[in-house]
Amino acid sequence: MEPRIDAATSIAEIATRYVFDPPRDDDPVIEFLSPEELAQAFAGVIPIELGDNVPARSAEALASAAELVVRHSVHTSHPRFFNQNFAGPDPVAVIGDWLGAALNTTNATFEAAPVFTLMESALLRKLGRVAGYPVSDEPGSLPPGLFAPGGSSATLYALQLARHRHQPDIVRVGASADRLAIFVSDAGHYAAVKSAALLGIGMDNVIKVAADDEGAMDVTALRAEITTARERGLTPLAVIATAGTTVTSAFDAIDEIADVCDAEELWLHVDGCWGGSALFSSSHRHRLAGVERSDSFVWNLHKMMGVTQQCTALLVRDPGQLGPCFATGADYIFQPDKLHAEFDSGDRHFQCARRVDALKLWLTWQAYGDEGFEARIDHAVAMADHVRHRIRSSDDEFATIVEGDFSNVVFVWVPPELRPFDLDSLAPDHHAALHVLAPRIKGRMQAEGTVMMGYQPVAEINTFRFILNNSNVEPADIDVTLEFISQYATEEWKGV
Amino acid sequence: MEPRIDAATSIAEIATRYVFDPPRDDDPVIEFLSPEELAQAFAGVIPIELGDNVPARSAEALASAAELVVRHSVHTSHPRFFNQNFAGPDPVAVIGDWLGAALNTTNATFEAAPVFTLMESALLRKLGRVAGYPVSDEPGSLPPGLFAPGGSSATLYALQLARHRHQPDIVRVGASADRLAIFVSDAGHYAAVKSAALLGIGMDNVIKVAADDEGAMDVTALRAEITTARERGLTPLAVIATAGTTVTSAFDAIDEIADVCDAEELWLHVDGCWGGSALFSSSHRHRLAGVERSDSFVWNLHKMMGVTQQCTALLVRDPGQLGPCFATGADYIFQPDKLHAEFDSGDRHFQCARRVDALKLWLTWQAYGDEGFEARIDHAVAMADHVRHRIRSSDDEFATIVEGDFSNVVFVWVPPELRPFDLDSLAPDHHAALHVLAPRIKGRMQAEGTVMMGYQPVAEINTFRFILNNSNVEPADIDVTLEFISQYATEEWKGV
Numbered sequence: 001m002e003p004r005i006d007a008a009t010s011i012a013e014i015a016t017r018y019v020f021d022p023p024r025d026d027d028p029v030i031e032f033l034s035p036e037e038l039a040q041a042f043a044g045v046i047p048i049e050l051g052d053n054v055p056a057r058s059a060e061a062l063a064s065a066a067e068l069v070v071r072h073s074v075h076t077s078h079p080r081f082f083n084q085n086f087a088g089p090d091p092v093a094v095i096g097d098w099l100g101a102a103l104n105t106t107n108a109t110f111e112a113a114p115v116f117t118l119m120e121s122a123l124l125r126k127l128g129r130v131a132g133y134p135v136s137d138e139p140g141s142l143p144p145g146l147f148a149p150g151g152s153s154a155t156l157y158a159l160q161l162a163r164h165r166h167q168p169d170i171v172r173v174g175a176s177a178d179r180l181a182i183f184v185s186d187a188g189h190y191a192a193v194k195s196a197a198l199l200g201i202g203m204d205n206v207i208k209v210a211a212d213d214e215g216a217m218d219v220t221a222l223r224a225e226i227t228t229a230r231e232r233g234l235t236p237l238a239v240i241a242t243a244g245t246t247v248t249s250a251f252d253a254i255d256e257i258a259d260v261c262d263a264e265e266l267w268l269h270v271d272g273c274w275g276g277s278a279l280f281s282s283s284h285r286h287r288l289a290g291v292e293r294s295d296s297f298v299w300n301l302h303k304m305m306g307v308t309q310q311c312t313a314l315l316v317r318d319p320g321q322l323g324p325c326f327a328t329g330a331d332y333i334f335q336p337d338k339l340h341a342e343f344d345s346g347d348r349h350f351q352c353a354r355r356v357d358a359l360k361l362w363l364t365w366q367a368y369g370d371e372g373f374e375a376r377i378d379h380a381v382a383m384a385d386h387v388r389h390r391i392r393s394s395d396d397e398f399a400t401i402v403e404g405d406f407s408n409v410v411f412v413w414v415p416p417e418l419r420p421f422d423l424d425s426l427a428p429d430h431h432a433a434l435h436v437l438a439p440r441i442k443g444r445m446q447a448e449g450t451v452m453m454g455y456q457p458v459a460e461i462n463t464f465r466f467i468l469n470n471s472n473v474e475p476a477d478i479d480v481t482l483e484f485i486s487q488y489a490t491e492e493w494k495g496v
Numbered sequence: 497m498e499p500r501i502d503a504a505t506s507i508a509e510i511a512t513r514y515v516f517d518p519p520r521d522d523d524p525v526i527e528f529l530s531p532e533e534l535a536q537a538f539a540g541v542i543p544i545e546l547g548d549n550v551p552a553r554s555a556e557a558l559a560s561a562a563e564l565v566v567r568h569s570v571h572t573s574h575p576r577f578f579n580q581n582f583a584g585p586d587p588v589a590v591i592g593d594w595l596g597a598a599l600n601t602t603n604a605t606f607e608a609a610p611v612f613t614l615m616e617s618a619l620l621r622k623l624g625r626v627a628g629y630p631v632s633d634e635p636g637s638l639p640p641g642l643f644a645p646g647g648s649s650a651t652l653y654a655l656q657l658a659r660h661r662h663q664p665d666i667v668r669v670g671a672s673a674d675r676l677a678i679f680v681s682d683a684g685h686y687a688a689v690k691s692a693a694l695l696g697i698g699m700d701n702v703i704k705v706a707a708d709d710e711g712a713m714d715v716t717a718l719r720a721e722i723t724t725a726r727e728r729g730l731t732p733l734a735v736i737a738t739a740g741t742t743v744t745s746a747f748d749a750i751d752e753i754a755d756v757c758d759a760e761e762l763w764l765h766v767d768g769c770w771g772g773s774a775l776f777s778s779s780h781r782h783r784l785a786g787v788e789r790s791d792s793f794v795w796n797l798h799k800m801m802g803v804t805q806q807c808t809a810l811l812v813r814d815p816g817q818l819g820p821c822f823a824t825g826a827d828y829i830f831q832p833d834k835l836h837a838e839f840d841s842g843d844r845h846f847q848c849a850r851r852v853d854a855l856k857l858w859l860t861w862q863a864y865g866d867e868g869f870e871a872r873i874d875h876a877v878a879m880a881d882h883v884r885h886r887i888r889s890s891d892d893e894f895a896t897i898v899e900g901d902f903s904n905v906v907f908v909w910v911p912p913e914l915r916p917f918d919l920d921s922l923a924p925d926h927h928a929a930l931h932v933l934a935p936r937i938k939g940r941m942q943a944e945g946t947v948m949m950g951y952q953p954v955a956e957i958n959t960f961r962f963i964l965n966n967s968n969v970e971p972a973d974i975d976v977t978l979e980f981i982s983q984y985a986t987e988e989w990k991g992v
Contacts, residue, residue, distance in 0.1 A: 001871045001967055004863045005516065008587035011859065012515070015595040016508060020501065035606070035839060038614055046862050048614045050622035056865035062588075065862065066595060069611050069855065073599045083608070085849040089600040091504035092558075099511040099562060101593040103569045104585040104804045110531070111942070112579070115565050118534055118544045126546035149645035149806075152847050160694055174698025177673060190824040194846055198656055200696035202670025203824070302849075308600045309851055310645075328686040328699070337935050337958070339942065343531060350690055351648050353581040353798075355805055359565065363507065366542050366561065367500040369552035375497045439833050446607070446835065462833070471497055 004056075010063035014070060019094050023075040024472075028449025030074045041068055074452055079470060079477040082453045084246050084274070084408075087470035090306035092367040096360030097308045106353035107147065108346035113356060117343050120147060120358035123365075127299065127313050130279050132292025134317070140342060142319035146349050147312060147357050151273035151300050152191040154314040155240075157326075157350055158296035159195050161316060162238040162267035164325040165295075171325060175200055181234040182206045183225060185217035185252060187245040189271055205234060214402055215250030217241065219257060226264055238267035243288050244275020247456055247465065249408035251275055255290030262293075270297040273312070275406065277304040280370070281377040287406065301361055304407070304469040305376060311357045322348035376471050380407045383468040386475045387411075390482055396420040397486060401463050409466040410458055413437070413489035423459060431461060433496045437489060438462030440496065444488040451481050500552075506559035510566060515590050519571040520968075524945025526570045537564055570948055575966060575973040578949045580742050580770070580904075583966035586802035588863040592856030593804045602849035603643065604842035609852060613839050616643060616854035619861075623795065623809050626775050628788030630813070636838060638815040642845050643808060643853050647769035647796050648687040650810040651736075653822075653846055654792035655691050657812060658734040658763035660821040661791075667821060671696055677725045679703045680736040681713035681748060685767055688736050701730060710898055711746030713737065715753060722760055734763035739784050740771020743952055743961060745904035747771055751786030758789075766793040769808070771902065773800040776866070777873040783902065797857055800903070800965040801872060807853045818844035872967050876903045879964040882971045883907075886978060892916040893982060897959050905962040906954055909933070909985035919955060927957060929992045933985060934958035936992065940984040947977050 023029070033041060042048045045064045046057055057065075074081065081087050100116075110117045124143035128135040135144050148154035159182065167176050180201050184192040186208040193203040207229055210221040226236050239261055241252040254270060261268040270276075270291050276299030278284040279291070291297055294317070301311040316322065327347040346352060365373065387409045391398040399421035402410040414421040418430060426434075438455040439462060445451040455462045464485065466478070519525070529537060538544045541560045542553055553561075570577065577583050596612075606613045620639035624631040631640050644650035655678065663672050676697050680688040682704040689699040703725055706717040722732050735757050737748040750766060757764040766772075766787050772795030774780040775787070787793055790813070797807040812818065823843040842848060861869065883905045887894040895917035898906040910917040914926060922930075934951040935958060941947040951958045960981065962974070 001864075001868060001875060003587050003967075005587060007859075007863045008591045009516070011588070011591045011595060012512060015591060015598050016512070018595075018598045019508070020505070030610075033610065035610070035614060035836060038610060048611075048858075049618045050858075050861060052625070054622075054861055054866045056868055057862045062859065062863055066859070069595065070599070072611050074601050074608055074610075076600050085602055085608075086600060089598075091499050091501060092507070094597055094600065095504045095507045095511060097597040098594045099507060099514075099565065101590050101597065101804050102511050102514045102585075103566070104572050104582060104590065105570050106581055106805065111948075112570055112581075114526075114529065114531070114534060114570075115544075115568050118531060122545045126550075129548070149649070150847050150849060153645070153649070156694070156846075163696070170696065170698065171693040172698055172700050174675065174692075174701055175671060175696030179670065191848070193824050194822065196670075197667040197822075198652070198695065198846060200659075200666065200671030202666065202668055204668050205670055308597050309602065309849055326690065326693075328689050337932075339935070339939055340531060350652075350694060351646050352687070353646060353805055362544075362546075363503075363558065363562070365546060365550055366553045367503045367558055368497070370550045372497060372552055379497060436833075439835070443835055452607075471499075 004059070006059035007062040010059050011066045014063065014066045018070055019091055022077050024078065027075070027078065029078045029080050029452045030446065030449045031071050032446045032449055033072055038072060041072065077472060079472040079474065080451045080481055081470060082467045084454065084467050086302050086309055088306050088472045089308050090364055093307040093360045093364045096363035100356040100359045103356070105356060107356045107358060108344065108349070108352055108354055110340045110343035111338060116356040116358050117345065119362045120345065123358055123361055124313060124315065128315050131297055131315055133315055144319050145313055145315040146322065146345060147354065148314050149351070149354070150310045150312050151189070151298055152194060154298040154312050155191040155271065156195040156198060157314055158269045158298060159199060159238060161296060161321055161325050162269065163199065164321065165267060166237055178235040179233065180205060180237040181229045182238050182240065183209055183222060183236065184240040185209050185211040185242055187211040187215040187247065187250060188240055188242045189246055189273065192240050211250070214404065215245045215248035217252040217257065219253055219260065222257065222260055236264060236266055238269055240269045240271050243270055243272035243291065244278070244406065246274065247408065247458065248402040248404050248410055249275060249406040250404065251287040251406070254288060254294065258290045258293040268294040270294040273298055273300040274303050277301070277377055278406070280373040282374065284377055284381060284406070304380060305364070305373065306471055307361050307364055311361050326350050379471055380468045383473050383475070383478060384409055384466065386478050387466045387468070390478060398482065401458050407468045410463050411466070412461065412463050413485055415493050435461050436496050437492060438464060440492040441485060441488045444492065445484065450484045500555070502555035503558040506555050507562045510559065510562045514566055515587055518573050520574065523571070523574065525574045525576050525948045526942065526945045527567050528942045528945055529568055534568060537568065573968055575968040575970065576947045576977055577966060578963045580950060580963050582798050582805055583963070584802050584968045585804050586860055589803040589856045589860045592859035596852040596855045599852070601852060603852045603854060604840065604845065604848055604850055606836045606839035607834060612852040612854050613841065615858045616841065619854055619857055620809060620811065624811050627793055627811055629811055640815050641809055641811040642818065642841065643850065644810050645847070646806045646808050647685070647794055648690060650794040650808050651687040651767065652691040652694060653810055654765045654794060655695060655734060657792060657817055657821050658765065659695065660817065661763065662733055674731040675701060675729065676733040677701050677703055677730040678734050678736065679705055679718055679721060679732065681705050681707040681738055683707040683711040683741040683743065683746060684736055684738045685742055685769065710900065711741045711744035713748040713753065715749055715756065718753065718756055722756070732760060732762050734765055736765045736767050739766055739768035739787065740774065740902065742770065743904065743954065744898040744900050744906055745771060745902040746900065747783040750784060750790065754786045754789040764790040766790045769794055769796040770799050773797070773873055774902070776869040778870065780873055780877060780902070800876060801860070801869065802967055803857050803860055807857050822846050875967055876964045879969050879971070879974060880905055880962065882974055883962045883964070886974060894978065897954050903964045906959050907962065908957065908959050909981055911989050931957050932992050933988060934960060936988040937981060937984045940988065941980065946980045
């Protein structure tokens with residue numbers, strides 16, 4: 001069977017053009033079509049649905065379909081794309097991803113991935129040092145963690161490590177009858193409850209600790225919740241401190257929480273999926289003070305660093321526990337008598353075959369250096385500062401709900417009759433009207449392709465959220481975005 | 497901060513050249529270096545270890561490093577690369593992967609991935625129909641499954657679905673005190689025990705059912721094991737039928753196992769990570785007869801179909817349970833009042849952000865069509881048949897340990913004094929010598945870069961395994977591979 005070089009060549013040209021001449025400025029962030037319209041657009045080229053007999057398509061049809069994919073996808077590197085997961089993929093990271101895909105091997109063994117195995121270990125050691133973890137530089141020593149296919153998976157693995165320390169025979173005999181409890185702030189990520197469900201701990205045993213108005217955990221409340229949990233017969237297992245919440249990019253006081261964990265003998269997991277990258281900046285790494293005391297720390301390099309998805313590091317204080325927690329000793333895969341088998345990571349991991357996420361991070365880091373990584377974080381916060389400045393000087397047209405001081409700003413557009421905005425004295429009908437306004441503005445952004453920005457209920461009002469991880473964003477992009485929102489809001493407010 | 501277009505351009509050229517002019521024929525499968533030698537090779541360009549101050553590197557240095565990456569990586573599309581995870585990445589799939597990486601979005605929401613959301617649903621419906629699952633074509637109906645970042649993760653999710661049916665409140669309150677048992681053949685994949693450990697069920701409660709000499713589950717033994725487990729106070733939960741074992745590519749008798757699951761009211765999960773793709777071939781789909789009766793079915797398209805990693809579909813009989821099992825209703829991500837939110841997959845999934853694995857599969861499928869997919873499977877088995885033929889006509893120089901009749905052949909090289917080979921009458925010293933021979937042959941293959949092939953202990957002897965998923969393999973490649981093994985074995989046998 002001959003490979004379809006014709007089709008691959010055409011699509012490669014489209015992909016390359018996209019990376020090196022990406023949509024910018026007046027280009028739309030998305031040429032939005034509804035599901036029905038998309039189906040129709042593809043029907044003329046290659047239908048999206050695969051019928052009962054899929055024929056081999058011509059290279060021309062495949063190229064046309066790829067063009068349609070590009071045209072109607074979201075342009076995540078566009079400077080008016082704002083997102084909590086990723087934004088502004090870096091060209092070096094994209095191409096590093098390409099090289100990894102071309103080589104298509106697994107990071108699980110030295111045999112299959114000699115270079116990547118060493119790169120992954122080197123990156124984990126470097127990330128560990130950046131976090132202040134004790135990292136051994138002994139040749140052949142275990143790297144302080146692993147790469148995972150996302151923050152949720154890494155959180156899952158971390159909580160299993162916590163449970164394994166609590167009950168070392170769990171791997172063999174299963175969970176004891178202890179009803180375990182996990183503590184996370186009510187502004188923390190839902191990966192905690194998802195993981196608790198999957199582990200068999202149960203979402204109800206994830207205790208949501210009150211957060212302050214900015215979104216940081218109330219540590220006094222944490223102490224009280226732990227006491228209450230013990231009184232209820234639960235066995236406190238772990239506290240998750242959030243370094244950069246999804247909505248407000250707030251940082252829990254890790255050092256203070258570490259004191260609690262020490263006193264209570266609990267596992268401390270730091271969810272730095274969002275804000276871990278603040279460690280790269282000498283101006284912002286103080287936000288994670290105490291992370292070096294944690295037992296585990298998850299850090300998504302794909303969120304703030306422009307590395308393509310997925311690129312998640314789970315750092316652990318005691319890498320010696322990864323094997324006992326995850327190994328099965330499958331000798332048909334991890335042959336102990338094989339050359340250099342001691343470099344194999346597969347038996348320290350839940351997954352078997354894994355993409356070589358290390359490569360794209362390694363190339364990106366080498367391309368920009370530590371200073372470039374620092375600059376990226378500083379730029380993000382500078383842009384968020386610009387948002388805060390613009391809102392403060394907007395003559396009350398915009399109001400922050402949570403101003404924050406890191407990468408995110410939660411805000412509303414304020415109707416003229418409600419300026420200056422006072423959330424606490426808002427009449428119920430205005431409250432309800434503001435709540436439905438955001439989805440309408442969002443609909444306009446999407447339909448016109450001008451801006452991609454998320455909203456979420458805060459104080460029971462749908463509020464927009466500027467998220468400044470996209471390194472392509474400059475002040476003018478923020479100004480234009482606010483102008484679009486002003487325009488849409490003014491027009492839509494009349495109809496709500 | 498300016499993006500490093502210079503570096504990205506150079507590395508893109510290297511990656512493109514690699515895809516369109518890949519190593520073949522006389523090129524080595526790998527230019528193998530030891531960890532120390534690799535560190536040294538990179539030291540002259542960019543050291544693999546990231547020191548305390550990583551400078552931004554020149555485009556030239558980055559390109560040289562990328563060249564080193566390529567030179568010393570395993571060439572997984574080379575026709576002498578044989579592997580149980582993947583082999584022979586298809587150029588269309590690689591480039592589809594590139595396009596997905598360039599767009600760098602998540603498949604979790606229609607908002608972020610309008611095209612890919614529809615493609616993923618369409619693929620799941622098509623795969624579901626191929627498997628004979630009941631698939632609704634109602635507009636807006638739930639697709640019959642999800643994509644996962646690998647077979648182990650998909651197995652984990654499937655077993656959680658099984659447990660959730662058994663105990664619907666598990667998500668909220670955690671696992672009941674029932675000691676659950678899972679049944680899988682002793683030739684099954686270790687994902688079952690890894691998942692059991694993570695779920696808190698425990699590896700000891702994964703009952704390994706005896707398999708026959710070819711590697712297929714003994715269903716009579718299964719019935720007995722279920723009875724024994726109940727007598728021991730365990731609660732049988734699920735049976736995993738393996739469609740294509742890792743070592744011998746054996747297929748369990750799914751239909752017969754489904755009868756047992758019906759009678760015992762157990763969840764039937766089919767691990768088709770390897771052999772699910774046999775469904776594409778009218779000559780081989782009979783091997784999975786009964787899969788349409790399963791409750792869940794995991795199928796890695798990256799293993800036999802040349803689609804790059806990861807590309808894993810988890811099909812489920814009742815997609816309505818994905819939400820209750822995995823949803824958390826995080827309204828800051830999955831806003832129910834958002835346009836087309838009913839197409840969002842995120843709240844039916846454990847993961848949040850996910851790569852758009854659907855795109856590369858969709859493009860590959862459209863490029864080759866159903867007939868091309870069928871041809872790929874038929875070619876794989878034809879090549880395995882050629883291996884069997886060559887071994888049978890080797891004048892006893894080679895002997896099959898498990899001949900099989902699908903994609904894998906487990907075999908040994910036989911020293912002249914032991915021909916014809918009789919495993920049962922092998923003297924202990926010969927047994928021991930043969931056991932250490934395979935790692936030595938492997939070392940030679942690796943050092944000379946001629947062949948990449950795995951070995952594993954079968955009958956306590958390290959045996960090689962031809963795995964024929966690489967569509968670039970032709971009979972001559974098999975012949976040359978056997979010649980290399982013959983040469984290395986003859987030379988190394990003198991030393992063992």
